[in-house]
Amino acid sequence: EAGVAQSPRYKIIEKRQSVAFWCNPISGHATLYWYQQILGQGPKLLIQFQNNGVVDDSQLPKDRFSAERLKGVDSTLKIQPAKLEDSAVYLCASSFPRRDPTYNEQFFGPGTRLTVL
Amino acid sequence: KQEVTQIPAALSVPEGENLVLNCSFTDSAIYNLQWFRQDPGKGLTSLLLIQSSQREQTSGRLNASLDKSSGRSTLYIAASQPGDSATYLCAAGDYGQNFVFGPGTRLSVLP
Numbered sequence: 001e002a003g004v005a006q007s008p009r010y011k012i013i014e015k016r017q018s019v020a021f022w023c024n025p026i027s028g029h030a031t032l033y034w035y036q037q038i039l040g041q042g043p044k045l046l047i048q049f050q051n052n053g054v055v056d057d058s059q060l061p062k063d064r065f066s067a068e069r070l071k072g073v074d075s076t077l078k079i080q081p082a083k084l085e086d087s088a089v090y091l092c093a094s095s096f097p098r099r100d101p102t103y104n105e106q107f108f109g110p111g112t113r114l115t116v117l
Numbered sequence: 118k119q120e121v122t123q124i125p126a127a128l129s130v131p132e133g134e135n136l137v138l139n140c141s142f143t144d145s146a147i148y149n150l151q152w153f154r155q156d157p158g159k160g161l162t163s164l165l166l167i168q169s170s171q172r173e174q175t176s177g178r179l180n181a182s183l184d185k186s187s188g189r190s191t192l193y194i195a196a197s198q199p200g201d202s203a204t205y206l207c208a209a210g211d212y213g214q215n216f217v218f219g220p221g222t223r224l225s226v227l228p
Contacts, residue, residue, distance in 0.1 A: 004160075031214055042121070042206055042218030043161070056215055091160060095214060102148045102168035104214045108161040 002026065004109035006092050012115045018080035021112045024073070025094030031055075033106065034067055034077050035091040043091055049075065050097070079114075087116045119144045121209050123219035130197055131227050138192040138222045140207035145185045149210045152181050152192050154203045155221070161206065165192075197226045 005024040013019050025032050030051050035043035046065065048055040051072040060067070064083070069075040079086055089111045095104050120143045130136055140150070149168050153161040165174045165181040167190065173182040180193040190207055204223045208216040 006160075033216075035218075040220070042208075042220045044218070045215065048215065055213065093161075097214060101210075101212050101214065102170065103166075104149065104210060105151060105163060105166045106161075106208070106216060107163060108153075110160040113158070 004092055004094055004107055006090075006109035006112055008112055009110060010113050010115075012117065013082055014117050015084055016081040018078065019082055019114060020079075021077045021090050021092075021114075023075045023077070023092030023109060025075075025092070026096075026107055029094035029096050029107070030072070031095045031097050031104075032069060032075050033093040033095075034075070035093065037089045037091055037111070039088070046077070082114075082116045084116050087114055089113050119147075119209055119211070119217040121207060121217050121219035123205075123207060123222050125222060126220070127223040127225075129225040129227060132197060132199060134197050134226075135193070135195050136197055136224070138194070138205050138224070140190040140192070140219055142188045142190075142209045142217075144209075144211075145188050146211070147185065147209045148212055150181075150183055150190050151208045151210065151216065152179075152190075153206045153208065155206060156203050164205075194224075197224075199226050199228045202226050 032049045034046045037043040047057040092109045093106045152164045167183040178195040204221040206221040
């Protein structure tokens with residue numbers, strides 16, 4: 001079974017530029033997550049999709065961040081314009097929503113390391 | 118709002134030692150708790166998933182326990198090896214598949 005795919009793996013941009021990240025979840029996983037992980041911290045949820053609908057985007061800085069999952073499969077996360085504090089690793093994860101939610105398990109991609117100069 | 122903490126923040130042990138990593142959560146109404154390993158520059162690898170109805174899960178040299186009433190989970194690593202060096206994170210999951218992560222424990226196992 002192929003894992004969660006993300007690209008690019010690394011990105012360096014200057015502040016005020018825009019950037020986009022792509023994620024392809026494990027086949028059949030209806031739930032997709034984007035997390036931001038700042039160095040030395042645990043991942044922080046940015047947005048959660050169920051198929052192509054948004055379940056939770058309460059921590060997404062909507063003035064500069066946007067995400068979409070148009071066909072309920074792969075997803076893109078965009079930052080425009082980027083700030084210095086956006087330097088972090090952006091992780092994508094997916095899960096298969098089981099009838100018993102206690103079985104829900106997340107699987108992560110390798111992440112995209114963003115550096116904003 | 119769920120908050121997850123992990124103690125210690127960093128741990129260094131000689132090879133062969135048994136060790137315990139701690140994870141605490143404030144809201145006991147969790148549906149499961151997942152332990153992950155993260156190597157430098159890499160994504161998260163799932164180690165163990167404990168359902169809310171379970172007390173513990175085992176995989177090889179790893180054993181994770183869960184005490185919902187006290188808001189605690191522990192990850193026990195037996196006979197540690199240098200290859201176990203990584204950051205270990207726990208995440209508390211709720212009904213809506215929303216997971217809140219702790220900050221992680223950075224483990225170094227010295228040969």
